[in-house]
Amino acid sequence: MTDSFHCEQIPYSVLAAEYGTPLYVYSQQAMTAALNQYQQAFAALQPLICYAVKANSNLSILRHFARLGCGFDIVSRGELQRVLTAGGDAKNIIFSGVGKSCAEIEWALKQNIRCFNVESLPELERINTIAARLDKIAPISLRINPDVNAHTHPYISTGLKANKFGIAYQDAIAAYQLAATLPHLQITGIDCHIGSQLTDLSPLVEALERMLLLVDKLAALNIHLEHIDLGGGVGIVYQNENVPDLVTYAAAVKRLLAGRHLQLMLEPGRSLIGNAGTLLTTVEYIKHGEEKNFVVVDAAMNDLMRPSLYQAYHAIVNASQTSADELTADVVGPICESGDFLAKDRTIAAKAGDLLLIKSTGAYASSMASNYNTRCRAAEVLVNGAEYKLIRQRENLTDLLSPEKVCL
Ligand SMILES: Cc1ncc(COP(=O)(O)O)c(C=O)c1O
Numbered sequence: 001m002t003d004s005f006h007c008e009q010i011p012y013s014v015l016a017a018e019y020g021t022p023l024y025v026y027s028q029q030a031m032t033a034a035l036n037q038y039q040q041a042f043a044a045l046q047p048l049i050c051y052a053v054k055a056n057s058n059l060s061i062l063r064h065f066a067r068l069g070c071g072f073d074i075v076s077r078g079e080l081q082r083v084l085t086a087g088g089d090a091k092n093i094i095f096s097g098v099g100k101s102c103a104e105i106e107w108a109l110k111q112n113i114r115c116f117n118v119e120s121l122p123e124l125e126r127i128n129t130i131a132a133r134l135d136k137i138a139p140i141s142l143r144i145n146p147d148v149n150a151h152t153h154p155y156i157s158t159g160l161k162a163n164k165f166g167i168a169y170q171d172a173i174a175a176y177q178l179a180a181t182l183p184h185l186q187i188t189g190i191d192c193h194i195g196s197q198l199t200d201l202s203p204l205v206e207a208l209e210r211m212l213l214l215v216d217k218l219a220a221l222n223i224h225l226e227h228i229d230l231g232g233g234v235g236i237v238y239q240n241e242n243v244p245d246l247v248t249y250a251a252a253v254k255r256l257l258a259g260r261h262l263q264l265m266l267e268p269g270r271s272l273i274g275n276a277g278t279l280l281t282t283v284e285y286i287k288h289g290e291e292k293n294f295v296v297v298d299a300a301m302n303d304l305m306r307p308s309l310y311q312a313y314h315a316i317v318n319a320s321q322t323s324a325d326e327l328t329a330d331v332v333g334p335i336c337e338s339g340d341f342l343a344k345d346r347t348i349a350a351k352a353g354d355l356l357l358i359k360s361t362g363a364y365a366s367s368m369a370s371n372y373n374t375r376c377r378a379a380e381v382l383v384n385g386a387e388y389k390l391i392r393q394r395e396n397l398t399d400l401l402s403p404e405k406v407c408l
């Protein structure tokens with residue numbers, strides 16, 4: 001049974017009663033279904049799907065995707081450690097990010113990861129130097145910034161000239177030529193990632209077309225690539241957005257890659273986990289202000305930063321049999337910031353004690369959580385059919401305070 005009050009066969013109210021709120025709840029079947037959609041749409045191209053760990057890095061979730069055959073896109077030593085701990089195969093790990101430190105590069109080389117997605121010329125030199133010291137050859141791909149407008153929120157757009165990510169398009173050929181002279185690098189591919197929560201397919205296809213122009217120019221220079229990685233970015237429905245259709249996307253990619261011997265890689269994050277997650281929260285107070293009404297809940301911007309950071313919309317459903325009248329209100333948390341809101345001007349019927357479900361919070365919610373206002377990070381539960389498991393226990397104050405010392 002799946003309706004808005006159940007996660008698979010489990011009523012959200014049962015989980016809230018057992019584990020308390022705020023609580024993140026994930027549907028394992030929804031994750032599997034999201035991955036199946038990719039696997040089926042792109043079946044003819046046999047892509048390596050590298051789940052973007054930053055979207056949700058819980059170890060059980062990584063284990064689930066590893067078991068389903070995913071590779072992983074990581075951006076830090078910490079994420080590498082998580083994937084290995086969860087049983088992911090280093091040979092299917094790609095390492096993105098503009099600021100890889102020497103220690104991170106060394107560690108990743110020692111683990112024999114599949115590839116570094118290199119974002120600058122100094123990074124190329126750094127990887128070559130470290131690989132030489134370790135007597136290794138580092139497989140590298142260059143992340144190219146194709147200067148394509150992804151038409152998404154400016155904070156999550158990454159493929160424009162003004163963004164810090166990737167190597168500028170016009171510098172790409174020279175960067176590959178430099179890489180070809182560095183003896184401890186092995187050029188394996190090319191990649192891009194133009195932004196997140198894309199609702200339109202055309203920028204993704206345009207980016208691929210621009211990358212293929214480079215692939216051809218490189219081939220003419222005798223630099224032959226083994227793979228092309230199109231990044232992530234496929235948007236999900238939070239409210240009523242149109243989102244890219246994977247079958248149409250795959251067909252366009254297939255047409256453009258026809259006749260080429262390039263292994264396809266993808267780095268989806270949000271589209272694999274976003275709609276599989278729900279954040280449960282309890283109403284503390286209904287507060288009638290002079291200009292506005294407020295539904296004050298026990299979750300806050302530290303649990304779900306997206307509304308504060310990007311004015312992002314998340315649907316909110318009252319899971320209690322409420323007797324309250326509808327009102328228009330901001331749904332806010334207890335944090336001492338006016339920016340601490342989970343919804344603005346929402347029509348909602350709620351009273352103190354009601355259980356609210358904040359939808360589409362599988363991606364970039366728990367992984368972006370903080371301890372601001374000395375709030376303990378919430379617990380996480382994974383549901384599979386009629387079974388559920390606690391996959392992260394709620395933090396407690398000992399967890400929070402123990403790294404600190406009173407030494408004055
Ligand atoms: C390099 C890279 N790959 C993949 C992703 C995953 O993106 P998304 O969650 O939009 O699929 C991101 C995040 O935007 C990223 O920075």
Ligand SMILES: N[C@@H](CCCC[NH3+])C(=O)O
Pocket residue numbers: 054156196197306363364
């Ligand atoms: N954190 C963002 C997405 C950024 C993805 C990282 N490049 C979000 O919540 O939508």
